[in-house]
Amino acid sequence: MRDLAWVIGSPSLIDATHPPYADHVISDAWCTEQLQNSADWLITLDENPAHLHQLIAARPTRRLGHYFETLIIYWLNHQPDTQIIAANLQVMDASRTIGEYDLLIRTPHRSGWQIKHWEVAVKFYLQTEPLNESWPPTLHTFLGPSGHDRLDLKLARIFQHQLRLGETESGLAALPPGVTLDKTQAFIKGYLFYPASAGIITPSNVELSGISGLHLFGWWCRHGQTPLPQYEENSSWIILPLLRWLAPARLAAEADVQTHAEICNTLAEHFNVSDEALLLVELQRNQQNTWYEIARGFVVHEKWSAHTNIAQT
8 A cells, every 4th residue: 555655646756847848747746636635545445455455466567667557557447537548558550569558548627528648657767977077967877777777768768759659640540449639648756866975965956957856866886885875873674675666665563674784794695696786775663663764775786887788668
């Protein structure tokens, strides 16, 4: 349920007022309103989440983006005035797939009804350029933790290709009978991670063209090159599995956590046999003695390179 609430109400990565994206980004104000309107429903769901769990089980995935889409579909299906017309509708040009409509939805509008094309994505990017050489950073310096995804290319594909499918002959042909698009919007959420060596960086002291000033953020470092940052004394640590990357971590009092020394040993063991980046969360106890997240960050292999094979995904 907490992941679902995060999907609805977390801030966008994208600045909805940025002129090239104007009127094509779902705003934080709208998301906040939807979260407030969904509060009672979410509380009820938290008490009996079986139906949500069944949907997740029916759409098994190892990909965070698919899990994100599943939660969006569940949420929209439970909005009384919203109808999902199609999801993941492929657009073909002869025998070649040139794109897909992530979501086609019908929503109420002051003039009656409005049909919208939503492109949805949840993304995590690491800022890779040395801060003394590139500040404020440009979007091409943000790479995904695998090194195969770049923020500027992702946004270009969403806004210049995916959201414009409805303007193409093939895109129009792929629409269900009787469907005419009224609006196209991007629903993009996630985190940006800044070098741990730079100290504490927050959106308030970063100005990124096209990126929301309220974007979620964390740190990143290369294993063995930068000390693991610790924001509070006597805090504890966990490694987040991929499908738990969304909402801030909350754990029961008896949860299995590690000390700073223990997590450093775990990292050493991991990077001896793997070059996969890991997402760590630093935790503290609250007044109820349960654990809550205070910071998060990626640790990557010491040879992780910013000059990898980048693809538009």
